[in-house]
């Protein structure tokens with residue numbers, strides 16, 4: 001199981017500083033939506049240049065204008081871009097094609113996707129699927145303890161990522177879904193001791209996989 005470090009709601013310099021500190025405990029880097037919105041596509045380019053060997057996910061959350069947004073992100077150095085599962089299928093297929101042309105990949109964010117759509121999306125066998133509890137739901141409505149990823153069971157033979165308030169306390173709960181990637185933002189980036197938080201998370205994953 002890989003840890004994708006989500007870098008959100010901070011400056012690019014701070015994102016680089018935190019990533020350097022926890023680099024040995026994380027596997028993939030996510031340039032968060034908030035960084036892309038606040039600092040632009042340049043944030044992808046800058047971060048990829050500092051960490052050229054780590055897979056970089058640009059969390060652009062494309063919902064339209066797929067070719068243009070894919071070109072921007074892939075040319076800036078992204079290995080994977082995110083597209084919203086609620087987008088028109090033509091948008092998702094364009095992202096898949098743009099990624100395939102460059103031997104890169106896409107992550108389909110399943111935020112607010114209903115079961116009918118989910119069943120259509122499953123056909124995209126090469127994509128990574130991200131079961132996601134949104135920031136707004138985490139902070140304003142749904143309790144993390146009550147939130148269930150059960151409806152994503154039908155994705156069992158697809159590559160799965162899980163995101164949204166993931167911390168060391170979530171590991172047991174998400175283990176049955178066997179995700180390839182867990183996306184962790186604030187549990188590391190907002191921790192008083194970020195290195196300790198990242199180390200403990202990595203150790204608990206390694207322990208679980210033993």
Ligand SMILES: O=C([C@H](O)CO)[C@H](O)[C@H](O)COP(=O)(O)O
Pocket residue numbers: 006007008030032033034059133134135163164165166183184185186187
């Ligand atoms: O995708 C994200 C969210 O929508 C904000 O853009 C975050 O990267 C994701 O939720 C991980 O962050 P945490 O929830 O802080 O772990």
